[in-house]
Amino acid sequence: MSTLTEAAPPQAIPPDSGQPAGSAPRTRRKLTPYWLLLPGVAWLVVFFAVPMLYQGSTSLQTGSLEDGFRVTWHLATYWDALVEYKWHFVRSFGYAATATLLCLAIGYPLAYTIAFKASKRWRSVLLILVIAPFFTSFLIRTLAWKTILSDGGPVVGLLNTLHVLDVTSAIGLTSGDRVLATPLAVVCGLTYNFLPFMILPLYTSLERIDPRLHEAAGDLYARPFTTFRKVTFPISLPGVVAGTLLTFIPASGDYINAQLLGSPSEQMVGNGIQKQFLNVLDYPTAAALSFILMALILGMVTVYMRKAGTEELV
Amino acid sequence: MSRFFTWIRAHLVVLAGLLALAYLVLPNLVVLAFSFNKPVGKFNYEWNEFSTDAWTDPCGVADMCQSLSLSLQVAVLATVGATVLGTMVAFALARYRFRGRSATTAMIFLPMAMPEVVMAASLGTLFLNMRIPFGFTTILIAHIMFCLSFVVTAVKARVMSMDPRLEQAAQDLYATPVQTFLRVTLPLAAPGIAAGALLSFALSFDDFIITQFNSGPTTVTFPMFVWGASQRGIPVQVNVIGTAMFIAAVGLTVGGQWLGNRRKATA
């Protein structure tokens, strides 16, 4: 009887009581949380939510910069944008999905190594090396890929010797003995740019796994790969879901890699939006494009999260 | 030979991990190496000759250091703004239950789940339609907007993990609510706030997409400068700045950790 363990006292605070969770009730002021929220949330409403709605109305306007724009419920903008940019959309999601899978394939072994194979000292060194590239302007780093993948450079030479480029040319990822200005270069850049966003959530979820679980699985006749498939991977699923979302979403809206490492025939939706907004000044089309992009991403993310069975990411 | 393959098999995961790490670090090494290049022509993509010219004269390029200073100003102000606003929101979410809590959480989450180009174009559209001239202010507004969510997430995680008994203990030991906040809550939440602020700084300093849609002709941040240079010709000094940032970041992180370890060991 004396071994009964004492849990915290019941703290079942009914919702909406305006009561600080577990703090002195006398300091309760129903309005306190709202005062705290007001500036930050107002900022997001005014500069994030309102612009989104505004963009919706812009996409239904017609006119020109000189004469002004007017809402005319011109739904054809959407249709025209889709027709003109359908291949941009296909490429956006195709490249983003490929990059996400590559990030998972490349990032998982590294996250696993940091979480389970590295000593404590090495763990922090490796983590620093994963995060540190963040602090160099990503444009500069992306431009560095132009050097790495340059025609006649060592990387291209190696790929050529190994006849990898023959294979990738055959399936349309590269053309001739070039890597730059091909889909491969864009996917390579996207993978590189968003790899840390995959590794960090993976590491966080792997790091929580008690190494004794591996021993227990081994004790229960699981071979190392079975242990990974049946124990480690399922437990790390939240990290996989978070990592894939953090990679896929920004990658599908990116236009920098396509611009710097690709040619006009690798352009993505982001390039289209950027061009319409900054060069053509056709704001309704830019708005329609980003609205379609947003809707498609939200739809895909919702379906994906349903399938993956996790809705708690924040 | 078979022993070699056994060894490879046993260390397959680690080898794959190290290859991934090489993939991550390689561009930084290239940036470092090419900061000592003396390129032929305007672009710095092919190795020509070793030179320390760029390191001895980092500001020798027109407008680059102005853009760097503009980026620093924006990043500092955006960090302060996002950290203050975000910390307040984080405390509200972590410490109170109130009507609209889940709506607020969704509102915080959305900017992080939105491609930057969508936010960039929509905010730009708003400024255009409101006839607000693009410039320093619009950049700052945009940066605070997208940094806010990251601060909230970092601070909220920290505040949620704090033992509520510590603040109760302070109250029990005669600290008024204000004293409790200043002497216990704030110091305890500081690591989360610092993490959020650091992240904001890095995000704001490095942002390109949102800045490109919301800046004016005279407000060229450092990433905007690099972008422009990538079309016209890249000075080697860009690599110098990139390398210096990398070294400073690694140095700060390692130094911070070393200090932390030392304090733990001796204090």
Add this chain to the structure above:
Amino acid sequence: MTEQQSPAAVGGDVRLTGIGKTYGSFTAVHPLDLTVPQGSFFALLGASGCGKTTTLRMIAGLEEPTSGTVLIGGQDVTALPPYKRPVNTVFQSYALFPHLDIFENVAFGLRRRGRKDVKKQVEDMLELVELGQYARRKPHQLSGGQQQRVAVARALINHPQVLLLDEPLGALDLKLRRQMQLELKRIQTEVGITFVHVTHDQEEAMTMADTIAVMNGGRVEQLGAPAELYENPATTFVANFLGQSNLLPADVTGGAGEDLLLSAAGARLTVPRARCATEARRVHLGVRPEKITIEHGSAEVAEGRNRLAGTVVDSSFIGVSTQYLVRTEGGQEVTVFEQNMERDARVVPGAPVVLHWNPAHSFALDAAQAIDAGTGEAAA
């Protein structure tokens, strides 16, 4: 400490009247009245979620009562925030400020009240708990026992009228816990402050407290001195939670002078009327396992003792004693603790035995209660 002008001198009775706490539809504490006399060591004992911690937190001001009032030393403090109450708390897992060193942790309360001479007082207090050389360490650099002493020092230095202890020893290992129990008891005797101690450990409560309130389901089941609660439990919960009891369903068949006659487990037994907590005809007859003598079935039993025949089902050797499980002829199982002095080699599983005890050690409880309340098996 006595040379200090101590608020404890004013008198530190804690009086709770009709105090209760509900969270929505869940009642954590049913309105209860409780008086903790000045200078006593009072324990609130119960299992998880019985309301003992909530009661403590209402005294500290960390929880607002739904009803009732809290008086400390005659002053109504119900409406006062924690930082205005003359009480201090030793928190569960201590709640030492991780960002402050030991000295500043202990000095915290004095500084908040703007006291002079903080340095001297803190040094004296750290000497008292033998932590003088650790003043500049951070809490995480101290062992569990040392952290516990810091938590006590941090509270006591303020000379509260009442010291509240919320499972203060829960995080310590068994040996250290025993040591700290005696230590806390010594400190309490020395400073003479009222201690209110919340614990789920019945041994700890009995070792340290003058008075114990046993709580269950948000109510006080019984209140009294440890020996009184143990010897004369008023409910099946107390009988089972405090130590161990054999409870046998019994019918009252009559009376004989000071005694009640019962039939239970196929035998005729007696219990003093004074030790019968009910008027009911159906009762649970209780007897503590160590009060029972176990002998081989062939032994003679003196007249006037309660007597049950049965068979040994199981026996386990526990060092100082041996624990037997006996099935009586009536089919009930009875536990017996026998000191390992002169063991009868014939008392082994399967052997016929006779159990007997002094009727004055029996007690009777109303059979309307669950017979297994307070055992590990009953839903706690």
